[in-house]
Amino acid sequence: xxxxxxxxxxxxxxxxxxxxxxxxxxxxxxxxxxxxxxxxxxxxxxxxxxxxxxxxxxxxxxxxxxxxxxxxxxxxxxxxxxxxxxxxxxxxxxxxxxxxxxxxxxxxxxxxx
Amino acid sequence: xxxxxxxxxxxxxxxxxxxxxxxxxxxxxxxxxxxxxxxxxxxxxxxxxxxxxxxxxxxxxxxxxxxxxxxxxxxxxxxxxxxxxxxxxxxxxxxxxxxxxxxxxxxxxxxx
Numbered sequence: 146x147x148x149x150x151x152x153x154x155x156x157x158x159x160x161x162x163x164x165x166x167x168x169x170x171x172x173x174x175x176x177x178x179x180x181x182x183x184x185x186x187x188x189x190x191x192x193x194x195x196x197x198x199x200x201x202x203x204x205x206x207x208x209x210x211x212x213x214x215x216x217x218x219x220x221x222x223x224x225x226x227x228x229x230x231x232x233x234x235x236x237x238x239x240x241x242x243x244x245x246x247x248x249x250x251x252x253x254x255x256x257x258x
Numbered sequence: 259x260x261x262x263x264x265x266x267x268x269x270x271x272x273x274x275x276x277x278x279x280x281x282x283x284x285x286x287x288x289x290x291x292x293x294x295x296x297x298x299x300x301x302x303x304x305x306x307x308x309x310x311x312x313x314x315x316x317x318x319x320x321x322x323x324x325x326x327x328x329x330x331x332x333x334x335x336x337x338x339x340x341x342x343x344x345x346x347x348x349x350x351x352x353x354x355x356x357x358x359x360x361x362x363x364x365x366x367x368x369x370x
Binding site: 149151154177179181186187188189190191194234238243244245246248249250251 | 262298299300301302303306314316348350352355357358359360361362363364
């Protein structure tokens with residue numbers, strides 16, 4: 146059973162556009178929601194993360210929007226650049242779950258120049 | 259040098275063979291993890307270790323075993339490999355209660 150569901154599976158955006166990736170979770174005990182970025186041939190690396198006490202977190206061109214009541218969170222990439230082309234994973238964890246990360250299925254993002 | 263290294267980076271083996279994937283870290287972190295990545299399934303946790311004497315099963319531990327030889331080394335073994343275990347395997351580390359996990363570059367395993 147997939148506890149964190151991610152969509153879309155793949156996404157193509159024009160340079161300068163906004164990329165949006167969505168995730169939904171089931172476990173209300175989750176208290177940490179990171180996004181990881183993975184380039185081909187590399188391991189995932191933390192991009193940005195949020196806790197449920199805030200509804201939005203912004204770091205440069207990357208923003209997480211969080212909706213606790215809907216149990217959804219999303220990653221927005223503003224002014225998308227070809228260098229943003231990568232696979233993105235949302236994840237969630239909880240202290241009572243020993244902080245084990247549960248990952249979404251991943252989204253392959255392609256930014257066309 | 260990379261903080262989290264994995265060997266080998268690529269491996270082809272045959273069904274029924276025993277294989278070991280190794281992970282080493284120089285970050286001084288106490289917690290280490292093994293994941294497998296499959297297209298459309300994301301990353302799934304195989305085993306995790308909070309210290310040398312504390313090893314725990316993850317979501318998909320069947321067919322796998324691990325060994326934490328030292329704080330810096332965590333190995334994953336497939337006792338009798340099967341084609342279904344063809345995947346990309348990642349090791350990750352984390353320090354204590356800090357949330358961020360740091361991933362190695364991965365091992366691509368093909369079981370024929």
